[in-house]
Amino acid sequence: MKLKGKKILLGVTGGIAAYKSAALLRLLQKQGAEVRVVMTPSATRFVTPLTFSSLSKCPVYTQDGGTEARPYQHIDFPRWADLYLVVPCTANTLGKMANGIADDPVSLCFMSCLGDKWIAPAMNTAMFLSPAVQRNLACLRGFPQVHILESPSGKLACGEEGPGRVAEPAVIIQALLDAPEKNKSTPTFAKKVLITAGRTEEAIDPVRYISNRSSGKTAAALAFAFQESGFAVTVVQGPMEATLPVGVDSVAVKSALEMHREVLNRASEYDVLIHAAAVADYRPKIVSSEKIKDSRSHLVLELDPNPNILQDSVAAKHPGQIIVGFALETEDAARHALEKWQKSGADLLVLNTPVALGSGFGFDNVSYALISKENTAPELQMGSKESLAREVVSFALSSLGGKK
Ligand SMILES: Cc1cc2nc3c(=O)[nH]c(=O)nc-3n(C[C@H](O)[C@H](O)[C@H](O)COP(=O)(O)O)c2cc1C
Numbered sequence: 001m002k003l004k005g006k007k008i009l010l011g012v013t014g015g016i017a018a019y020k021s022a023a024l025l026r027l028l029q030k031q032g033a034e035v036r037v038v039m040t041p042s043a044t045r046f047v048t049p050l051t052f053s054s055l056s057k058c059p060v061y062t063q064d065g066g067t068e069a070r071p072y073q074h075i076d077f078p079r080w081a082d083l084y085l086v087v088p089c090t091a092n093t094l095g096k097m098a099n100g101i102a103d104d105p106v107s108l109c110f111m112s113c114l115g116d117k118w119i120a121p122a123m124n125t126a127m128f129l130s131p132a133v134q135r136n137l138a139c140l141r142g143f144p145q146v147h148i149l150e151s152p153s154g155k156l157a158c159g160e161e162g163p164g165r166v167a168e169p170a171v172i173i174q175a176l177l178d179a180p181e182k183n184k185s186t187p188t189f190a191k192k193v194l195i196t197a198g199r200t201e202e203a204i205d206p207v208r209y210i211s212n213r214s215s216g217k218t219a220a221a222l223a224f225a226f227q228e229s230g231f232a233v234t235v236v237q238g239p240m241e242a243t244l245p246v247g248v249d250s251v252a253v254k255s256a257l258e259m260h261r262e263v264l265n266r267a268s269e270y271d272v273l274i275h276a277a278a279v280a281d282y283r284p285k286i287v288s289s290e291k292i293k294d295s296r297s298h299l300v301l302e303l304d305p306n307p308n309i310l311q312d313s314v315a316a317k318h319p320g321q322i323i324v325g326f327a328l329e330t331e332d333a334a335r336h337a338l339e340k341w342q343k344s345g346a347d348l349l350v351l352n353t354p355v356a357l358g359s360g361f362g363f364d365n366v367s368y369a370l371i372s373k374e375n376t377a378p379e380l381q382m383g384s385k386e387s388l389a390r391e392v393v394s395f396a397l398s399s400l401g402g403k404k
Pocket of ligand 1: 012013014015016017040041042043089090091092093094104122123124127
């Protein structure tokens with residue numbers, strides 16, 4: 001992208017590398033960008049706001065900078081900007097951004113910014129490699145319009161050596177110059193995903209039904225992962241034990257016919273459809289209105305096929321919509337799943353098998369493989385339902401054109 005004429009908001013947090021932000025500001029100005037600065041209270045202990053207000057020729061937005069006079073700085077600063085750079089970004093601020101905490105100017109601007117956000121994490125190696133920071137980084141990588149700049153290895157200010165250094169100002173400038181141009185007037189608002197979850201129950205009589213062992217855990221992990229990536233999530237859910245994350249819109253159904261109706265009625269409104277529910281293939285031809293009496297004699301249940309929700313939603317698919325199917329196979333899994341993917345017309349088919357010990361129904365782990373036009377030679381791998389969900393989210397994001 002061109003930096004000439006760009007309005008850039010520079011967020012500075014309380015790391016030892018904060019002094020480098022002044023050099024970055026000057027380089028951005030040299031490229032013809034207009035820069036304003038926002039600082040956390042900790043950052044003001046490392047470099048004074050006066051340094052940045054003098055260089056930017058504009059008041060710096062700080063925690064104690066007169067909220068009465070300018071009550072909407074947390075909206076006005078990011079709205080003014082074409083993009084938001086947070087350099088350096090501390091472990092603390094990274095954690096706030098990943099978890100929706102907005103209690104200082106830098107994290108507040110991150111949340112209210114509609115444009116692209118570029119983050120340069122900088123910290124001690126042990127902090128950088130800690131599980132919390134790595135999880136927060138992985139989480140932020142999944143956010144729309146967020147770009148994480150590499151924290152290279154080298155000698156750190158604390159004397160230790162390893163990854164966690166702040167990206168050099170010149171490297172940041174180059175990364176911005178290499179990035180594609182984006183039109184700020186068309187911010188990316190949340191995309192919508194519809195997920196089917198749980199199992200269906202096919203009534204035999206008022207008290208009995210045919211069903212399966214699906215727990216809904218995979219669908220709940222998917223709902224969580226999509227929500228975390230900024231999607232508005234709707235779940236059409238059959239009976240299930242797993243709990244959906246707060247904030248998900250859910251529609252409860254029992255039978256395959258109800259699930260078919262609820263999904264097909266609303267499918268066109270969604271960018272992504274995920275068919276994760278274990279829908280019964282058949283339902284009793286006749287549902288007895290009274291409990292079937294126990295005669296202990298031979299009883300034959302005649303079954304009718306249920307509609308194929310995946311197939312019907314593929315037939316009604318709109319351009320640009322991404323459809324993901326699930327296939328549970330128990331023998332010759334890869335071959336059967338490949339055939340199912342080819343026949344279904346889905347963009348992605350997730351093959352899963354419950355045969356491995358300690359995986360599948362009700363367990364946290366699952367043996368799975370993803371089949372798409374990029375991968376037609378599926379190899380089953382054992383992983384958590386969360387990692388399966390994250391892979392599906394990455395596929396959806398890259399197919400929708402939001403790949404970072
Ligand atoms: C001398 C000194 C250097 C520090 N350097 C860093 C750093 O490079 N990265 C980091 O994540 N935290 C660093 N910290 C800790 C942060 O200042 C601390 O977590 C603070 O709460 C961050 O606040 P902020 O994220 O609101 O700016 C440092 C602290 C001190 C005293």
